[in-house]
Amino acid sequence: MTCDHPIEHLVTVRSSRRLNSQTTVLTLEAPLIAATAAPGQFVNLSCDHFLRRPIGIMAVLRHEGLVELGIRVVGDGTRELAQKRPGDQLSVLGPLGHGFRLEGLQRVITVGGGSGVFPLFFVQQVCRERGIDALAVCGYRSIDESILRDEYAGLGCQTLFAADAGDLDVAGHAADALKQLLCQLPPVPQTAVLTCGPRPMMQAVAALARDYQLPCQVSLEERMACGIGVCLVCACQVREADGATGYQRCCVDGPVFDAEVVVW
Amino acid sequence: MTCDHPIEHLVTVRSSRRLNSQTTVLTLEAPLIAATAAPGQFVNLSCDHFLRRPIGIMAVLRHEGLVELGIRVVGDGTRELAQKRPGDQLSVLGPLGHGFRLEGLQRVITVGGGSGVFPLFFVQQVCRERGIDALAVCGYRSIDESILRDEYAGLGCQTLFAADAGDLDVAGHAADALKQLLCQLPPVPQTAVLTCGPRPMMQAVAALARDYQLPCQVSLEERMACGIGVCLVCACQVREADGATGYQRCCVDGPVFDAEVVVW
Amino acid sequence: MVTTAVQVGSLSLKNPVLAASGTFGFGREMAQYQDLSRLGGICSKGLTLRPRAGNPPPRVAETSCGMLNSVGLQNPGLDVFLRDELPFMRQQGCAVIVNVAGHSTDEYCEMCRRLDQTPVDAIELNLSCPNVREGCMLIGSDARQIESLIRQVKQETRKPVWAKLTPNVTSIGDMALAAQRGGADAIVLINTLLGLAIDYRTRRPILGNNTGGLSGPAIKPVALRMVAEVSQMVDLPLIGVGGIMNGQDAIEFLIAGASAIEIGTASLIRPTACTDILEEMTALAQADGVTDLAEYRGTLRLWGY
Amino acid sequence: MVTTAVQVGSLSLKNPVLAASGTFGFGREMAQYQDLSRLGGICSKGLTLRPRAGNPPPRVAETSCGMLNSVGLQNPGLDVFLRDELPFMRQQGCAVIVNVAGHSTDEYCEMCRRLDQTPVDAIELNLSCPNVREGCMLIGSDARQIESLIRQVKQETRKPVWAKLTPNVTSIGDMALAAQRGGADAIVLINTLLGLAIDYRTRRPILGNNTGGLSGPAIKPVALRMVAEVSQMVDLPLIGVGGIMNGQDAIEFLIAGASAIEIGTASLIRPTACTDILEEMTALAQADGVTDLAEYRGTLRLWGY
Numbered sequence A, B: 001m002t003c004d005h006p007i008e009h010l011v012t013v014r015s016s017r018r019l020n021s022q023t024t025v026l027t028l029e030a031p032l033i034a035a036t037a038a039p040g041q042f043v044n045l046s047c048d049h050f051l052r053r054p055i056g057i058m059a060v061l062r063h064e065g066l067v068e069l070g071i072r073v074v075g076d077g078t079r080e081l082a083q084k085r086p087g088d089q090l091s092v093l094g095p096l097g098h099g100f101r102l103e104g105l106q107r108v109i110t111v112g113g114g115s116g117v118f119p120l121f122f123v124q125q126v127c128r129e130r131g132i133d134a135l136a137v138c139g140y141r142s143i144d145e146s147i148l149r150d151e152y153a154g155l156g157c158q159t160l161f162a163a164d165a166g167d168l169d170v171a172g173h174a175a176d177a178l179k180q181l182l183c184q185l186p187p188v189p190q191t192a193v194l195t196c197g198p199r200p201m202m203q204a205v206a207a208l209a210r211d212y213q214l215p216c217q218v219s220l221e222e223r224m225a226c227g228i229g230v231c232l233v234c235a236c237q238v239r240e241a242d243g244a245t246g247y248q249r250c251c252v253d254g255p256v257f258d259a260e261v262v263v264w
Numbered sequence C, D: 001m002v003t004t005a006v007q008v009g010s011l012s013l014k015n016p017v018l019a020a021s022g023t024f025g026f027g028r029e030m031a032q033y034q035d036l037s038r039l040g041g042i043c044s045k046g047l048t049l050r051p052r053a054g055n056p057p058p059r060v061a062e063t064s065c066g067m068l069n070s071v072g073l074q075n076p077g078l079d080v081f082l083r084d085e086l087p088f089m090r091q092q093g094c095a096v097i098v099n100v101a102g103h104s105t106d107e108y109c110e111m112c113r114r115l116d117q118t119p120v121d122a123i124e125l126n127l128s129c130p131n132v133r134e135g136c137m138l139i140g141s142d143a144r145q146i147e148s149l150i151r152q153v154k155q156e157t158r159k160p161v162w163a164k165l166t167p168n169v170t171s172i173g174d175m176a177l178a179a180q181r182g183g184a185d186a187i188v189l190i191n192t193l194l195g196l197a198i199d200y201r202t203r204r205p206i207l208g209n210n211t212g213g214l215s216g217p218a219i220k221p222v223a224l225r226m227v228a229e230v231s232q233m234v235d236l237p238l239i240g241v242g243g244i245m246n247g248q249d250a251i252e253f254l255i256a257g258a259s260a261i262e263i264g265t266a267s268l269i270r271p272t273a274c275t276d277i278l279e280e281m282t283a284l285a286q287a288d289g290v291t292d293l294a295e296y297r298g299t300l301r302l303w304g305y
């Protein structure tokens, strides 16, 4: 029980790639994280502020020992992270959390909204590695705010892009695009819907999956401190086995939960 | 009364020159400060810590608009300042305080101890500009800890270097060297002793000056916050005109005081 | 354009930004760096009846996101203030609030009586200085003494009397209620938290007075809580102070229930903090579509109520 | 080699570093990242007699050099703790301190009675949780209730009883004296300061519970002051907590009078904070020529005394 499992890593920024005015992909030299991370897991990054910032893992390059993170600037911490330059160092805890469960699945449909497309890209990467059939739905506000479109298109699977503004494949939310996809899709056993994005979008996706009797996993966000399960500040309300509701820790019991247990 | 006199300057580091393991000279692009600074004045520098750090002005290059600061690393704030690189920016308040009074002097003897030699170098610079005869005494722990020796030697005036360790001109403190100097020095009217360094050294220098009936000005250090006279935290005990002791503000009433008023 | 004028009881301020006591002197030095007529007002350095030398140095210790001070009310005394400083302050074109501290009820009363005859806009009773042994914080930690002091002081002056409270109490609400009962015209929250810093090498307190008052962003959450707590309990105008460093902080205090705010330690880091913060407030309001800063006041919507 | 063993009353600790309650869980997660036998001890997450779900999220708000939490004593209840967690904690090779909170004296007593029969090393009475409406901080803000609670609890158990006090009081000394009169074996200073954070856009408190407890380096000066103040007033061993982020901070608390220290929020930023800080303490001691960490205790030399 008293192993010295390294959880804190001092990592160097390899490169930084700006996607648009609000979003940046950071590539970190973090071989230990790259070696063990599973899709849906996240890291907790130091910045100039008091608390760390949780960011999902977008992709790993295992051989190069690199980890990619997609960062959307919403406040001072993410702004600072998006401004990191090659050679900068930061302290990273990870990989953290309970990711998506892919075991036993034959087909996966990822449904991402906004920066939710980042961690789902890692799901796609792993599905390819494991030979799981995978389709993708990505929703954005508009073509201008769309991100990772080339990367998703490059996956070579069926991919639908939706935009509220109507300037991509489907006009509407990611859930609308998912509906369109599910209508035409021949049923395959062991199909699951995995979703990440704004809460109302995930709720709509979960409802749709339920209608189609597909299991659904959702990646929740909650304000965190430790990220490792000791402080209980990241409580998510879930339905327990006995039907009562209770709190689970987003950081270690999640961030990925079965849609069925989530109390929306 | 409602002028907008700029007191805060966002300045860029032009260069940084390491003198020894503990001391660095920073050159800042600060034309407004360079234009108006007088010897004995200081600046208050932003760093990663909550309060600014007061640092004396070591020299100005008025034509280039540059200000030189000599920084001795004693804690986290000075460590960070000493690590600044060309191009880094920092917020600087200055020039601040009441410097040395050179008006009417015909000869000046500067007596510096340790990092006290920094601000006195600026005195020497201005004495040359104004045609005031100036001599210098610089005291250090040892030759290894000595700083600005070439610069002082390059002034072309009589300069004595003292070291406790005995490995420079005079074995002993700066006050011992001053004594040696005063013994051999033909008296000149309007001579003053200006000193900066550790408090006990300045006290000894002041006593010696008194013995020789020379006016003496000392540059005091006190913990500061605002540096501009509004918070009263930088109290120095002085003897008032009526003989009673009271507090004056190191930052604006000083940092340079007549040795006569200082309560040691 | 954003309307900035606010009322603190009967006193009209051109905007809600006041310079806090003890971090702005009497405005003289600050006037070199900014146009003081842009401020809502200035609270003088804390005054006592007779001159005070203050505490032995060092008087400041840096802490994480804050500082301790132990100035101990160094001031020239009321007479010198009235003669040498008030005329200058009065000329600056903003409200003049005089911060007064006494050893005893009598001293507070005498100072207020004398100030009644002067052109000051309001009297801020410092019931909260942690750096002097006598009076002040002792009175300010006891609801009965607060009430009785204010009641007596109010007999001596028709000027608005503001009660500046200390956070070093079990129930700030009880102290505020006492101030209200005594007849205070406004409540100022908060003065500094009592703290200690140690030099681990010398094993000595850093401050010559051993302890000092903690100010700066470190205390903002405590100040904000006290403003929100008191705003639910009393009907008086509140003035929020504690760790305000920028326009957003200032607006948070208005939302919590303050009619005006005071800027303390921020002025020590940045001499133009008061005027900068006012500009930031109006810029944020504009971006928010708020046309009058007073609209923010007390708009905090608590959860579950 | 630096001797690290310290005594807290009758309890011997292999070193003065304890993990504070609420920031270390029951040690299970932390055991993955460090050898817990290197610690002096672990204080359990605050326990109540019956399971508690805790407060609605969000439960954390970042502040300048600190954070607010409003967990609200989420815990599985004493029974589940004794069955599922205590055996694991007991195996880690360090002292086990159980942090207990009750709605009422009866609950505190019942929990202590039950803990008396278990292999825990000490009971830390949480008289200071700012995040629950009942009991706890209310009791902890009233000297009489503190005294009477501890007196009754001491009837129920022979385990050392530590009183963990809240800083949200007018006189921490009075509370500590009351704990001493009641028969406490040690005093733990401090729990969190009550604070508020506001989202200025939504005009809502950030925390689902509206207010929360402020912890981290922001509060260190207050904690240090309270330890020094209480150490001059009571004869009990003190345990210092509040904003300790490194070995130097920890030693400052020893100098102020603490026999041991607890690391809270630092563990959330850095999972190995407790073991790191112990290492830093011994390295500093070595550099100082101090051969026994206990030598630091209470060596603060105040000015002017």
Ligand SMILES: Cc1cc2nc3c(=O)[nH]c(=O)nc-3n(C[C@H](O)[C@H](O)[C@H](O)COP(=O)(O)OP(=O)(O)OC[C@H]3O[C@@H](n4cnc5c(N)ncnc54)[C@H](O)[C@@H]3O)c2cc1C
Binding pocket: A042, A051, A052, A053, A054, A055, A056, A057, A070, A071, A072, A073, A074, A075, A076, A077, A078, A079, A115, A118, A119, A220, A221, A222, A223, A224, A255, D061, D062
């Ligand atoms: C498991 C998880 C995975 C995430 N993955 C990504 C990702 O891949 N890409 C990405 O751009 N963002 C991601 N986020 C959101 C990201 O953590 C926040 O945007 C970020 O913390 C905001 O910090 P800030 O300083 O910019 O904003 P501020 O609003 O200034 O932050 C203030 C405080 O609130 C917290 N906070 C604010 N928004 C959030 C939020 N949405 N979730 C959690 N805490 C928040 C901050 O961590 C900080 O403590 C993820 C969040 C979680 C919980």
Ligand SMILES: Cc1cc2nc3c(=O)[nH]c(=O)nc-3n(C[C@H](O)[C@H](O)[C@H](O)COP(=O)(O)OP(=O)(O)OC[C@H]3O[C@@H](n4cnc5c(N)ncnc54)[C@H](O)[C@@H]3O)c2cc1C
Binding pocket: B042, B051, B052, B053, B054, B055, B056, B057, B070, B071, B072, B073, B074, B075, B076, B077, B078, B079, B115, B118, B119, B220, B221, B222, B223, B224, B255, C061, C062
């Ligand atoms: C008028 C004046 C001129 C100075 N000129 C120079 C100079 O030219 N070169 C130089 O190297 N140093 C100079 N100093 C000293 C310098 O300000 C301190 O060494 C520096 O503030 C230490 O900061 P720190 O973070 O490294 O140390 P820390 O000890 O970590 O600082 C903690 C706090 O104490 C204050 N403090 C610590 N030591 C001093 C000190 N000696 N004087 C004032 N405040 C202190 C810091 O400013 C800070 O607020 C001067 C000080 C004054 C008052």
Ligand SMILES: Cc1cc2nc3c(=O)[nH]c(=O)nc-3n(C[C@H](O)[C@H](O)[C@H](O)COP(=O)(O)O)c2cc1C
Binding pocket: B231, B232, B233, C020, C021, C022, C023, C045, C046, C047, C069, C071, C073, C099, C126, C129, C164, C190, C191, C192, C214, C215, C216, C217, C219, C241, C242, C243, C244, C262, C263, C264, C265, C266
């Ligand atoms: C150096 C200093 C001196 C102070 N002097 C006084 C004073 O004389 N009277 C007073 O009521 N408050 C005084 N205060 C308290 C401030 O006015 C203010 O209430 C407190 O610092 C919290 O606000 P801040 O965090 O913005 O500084 C002083 C504060 C500082 C930092």
Ligand SMILES: Cc1cc2nc3c(=O)[nH]c(=O)nc-3n(C[C@H](O)[C@H](O)[C@H](O)COP(=O)(O)O)c2cc1C
Binding pocket: A231, A232, A233, D020, D021, D022, D023, D045, D046, D047, D069, D071, D073, D099, D126, D129, D164, D190, D191, D192, D214, D215, D216, D217, D219, D241, D242, D243, D244, D262, D263, D264, D265, D266
């Ligand atoms: C998330 C969190 C949960 C806490 N839970 C408890 C608790 O259950 N019982 C308790 O006595 N103190 C609790 N505390 C208080 C800490 O034990 C400690 O007293 C306080 O945080 C100050 O120390 P620090 O600044 O090192 O965190 C909690 C603190 C935090 C941050």
Ligand code: FES
Binding pocket: A223, A224, A225, A226, A227, A228, A229, A230, A231, A232, A233, A234, A249, A250, A251, A252
């Ligand atoms: S963030 Fe601490 S338990 Fe989840």
Ligand code: FES
Binding pocket: B223, B224, B225, B226, B227, B228, B229, B230, B231, B232, B233, B234, B249, B250, B251, B252
């Ligand atoms: S540092 Fe503020 S008055 Fe001198």
